[in-house]
Amino acid sequence: MTGASKPAILIARAVFPEVESRLRAHFEVETTPAGMVWSPDELVQRLQGKSGVLTTGGERIDAGLLAACPTLRIAANLAVGYNNFDLAAMSVAGVLGTNAPDVLTETTADFGFALLMATARRVTESERFLRAGQWNQWSLDLFAGAEVHGTTLGILGMGRIGRAIARRGAHGFGMQVLYHNRSRLDEASEADCRARYVSKAELLAQADHLVLVLPYTPEAHHSIGAAEIAQMKPSATLVNIARGGIVDDAALARALRERRIAAAGLDVFEGEPRVHPDLLNVPNVVLTPHIASATLPTRMAMAMLAADNLIAYLTEGRALTPLNPDVIKAAT
Numbered sequence: 001m002t003g004a005s006k007p008a009i010l011i012a013r014a015v016f017p018e019v020e021s022r023l024r025a026h027f028e029v030e031t032t033p034a035g036m037v038w039s040p041d042e043l044v045q046r047l048q049g050k051s052g053v054l055t056t057g058g059e060r061i062d063a064g065l066l067a068a069c070p071t072l073r074i075a076a077n078l079a080v081g082y083n084n085f086d087l088a089a090m091s092v093a094g095v096l097g098t099n100a101p102d103v104l105t106e107t108t109a110d111f112g113f114a115l116l117m118a119t120a121r122r123v124t125e126s127e128r129f130l131r132a133g134q135w136n137q138w139s140l141d142l143f144a145g146a147e148v149h150g151t152t153l154g155i156l157g158m159g160r161i162g163r164a165i166a167r168r169g170a171h172g173f174g175m176q177v178l179y180h181n182r183s184r185l186d187e188a189s190e191a192d193c194r195a196r197y198v199s200k201a202e203l204l205a206q207a208d209h210l211v212l213v214l215p216y217t218p219e220a221h222h223s224i225g226a227a228e229i230a231q232m233k234p235s236a237t238l239v240n241i242a243r244g245g246i247v248d249d250a251a252l253a254r255a256l257r258e259r260r261i262a263a264a265g266l267d268v269f270e271g272e273p274r275v276h277p278d279l280l281n282v283p284n285v286v287l288t289p290h291i292a293s294a295t296l297p298t299r300m301a302m303a304m305l306a307a308d309n310l311i312a313y314l315t316e317g318r319a320l321t322p323l324n325p326d327v328i329k330a331a332t
């Protein structure tokens, strides 16, 4: 293939050099400097003449952008979640969307558990106390947290990551696992992660630790708000590794301040990277900057999968993890 005949693509956020090199073997590549985030207008500008884009979940691909970028054929998301894609509009425009599932499942489940543990056992709150030089006080209940082993783990959203968290809870920590999901798992899957299907109301009422792992959809917006928090145990912890917007962050901050639940661990936020200021001012919340899948091997695997989707589609008309395969069918 000569340089001139290579399709042009945009890497919308900086990726590892190995991923960039892989893409350069097939495409004319425009990259983005490390740390740079394009505004929607800049993104449109940079996508002119491009056949593909590698996105990270922060770039919205909607009807407006598609109309302004008529050469675009594929957007490959470097994330399993794809609520930044308007898939219906992409299908109408004949633009394929792909995501990066599976390669991050176990890593993300590890983090879900890490956040649960840090939240229940008050890890960051106690570290702040130590760093502030306050460890000249001691009492028997100093940073006494909630028990984890042997308690009831609730999981809202039982996809691959939810099941991996369930296995950790059941097999590793002897927890009773309850879950609620749009559809119930088959018997074998329930047995594998020793999880019992319950209504959302029962999940809220019974869970000692409630982990949210459902995908963001308009219907899932504020799945956990003041009314749902009111149904939880006052001693419960809430962990959100799903998406911002699934929890009403203002209502949660209020509930944490008033101790209507014990604590929360949040990796995702409404309107991130902004964080609701009230959350920054309550002590009983652990806050992390959307890092659940962030280990180097996993981020490399996610980026390589996104790159491989771009390569497969733009050079061979197929994709590894297509979200709207109707586009592939229509093109053949």
Ligand code: DGY
Residues within 6 Å of the ligand: 057, 078, 079, 080, 081, 082, 104, 242, 293
């Ligand atoms: C995902 O892949 O959707 C995770 O949230 C990491 O971005």
